[in-house]
Amino acid sequence: MRRSGIEQKTFNGHAMNKPFFATLISVVMLGAGLSPASAFAHDLDEQFTCKSSAHAFISRLISDQSIEPSPMLVEANSVNAFKPRHDAGLTAFGLRVRAVFGYQPGDPMFKPGNGKTPSGPIYGAVVFGSTDSVEALVRQAGSHAAIHQVIPLMLSAIVCES
Numbered sequence: 093m094r095r096s097g098i099e100q101k102t103f104n105g106h107a108m109n110k111p112f113f114a115t116l117i118s119v120v121m122l123g124a125g126l127s128p129a130s131a132f133a134h135d136l137d138e139q140f141t142c143k144s145s146a147h148a149f150i151s152r153l154i155s156d157q158s159i160e161p162s163p164m165l166v167e168a169n170s171v172n173a174f175k176p177r178h179d180a181g182l183t184a185f186g187l188r189v190r191a192v193f194g195y196q197p198g199d200p201m202f203k204p205g206n207g208k209t210p211s212g213p214i215y216g217a218v219v220f221g222s223t224d225s226v227e228a229l230v231r232q233a234g235s236h237a238a239i240h241q242v243i244p245l246m247l248s249a250i251v252c253e254s
Contacts, residue, residue: 168207
């Protein structure tokens, strides 16, 4: 798997570029210390079998009141990033989730950006952890989700695409 950090221009051919991660990093870091880890964590591991749709992934989190219903960020490529609620305690593979994101072509749930959109659905989560440690946890759990570096040694994205 090729991991070149925020220099990586695509997630398997999709237009997930430096500006996406740079903006997402800023938004995530603003809230980094604001939400305590919950004793009642909501684990997202099952979602990273990558058999779900972006719509199902995001709508379930909205209906569970685990994330804010409006995206905190809409990228030019229409990928919508959502902020976990302070008391949600979202985790993925034992790691605290800082943001979730998704996009599904033609789905009105996702606000459009003004650039080229991915050709297929994409969803995932940004977690605290180095790419290597996150990948080890994800593979140990049997998931084939892609892992991408967001901030070296600090934040990684767990990504499912169709």
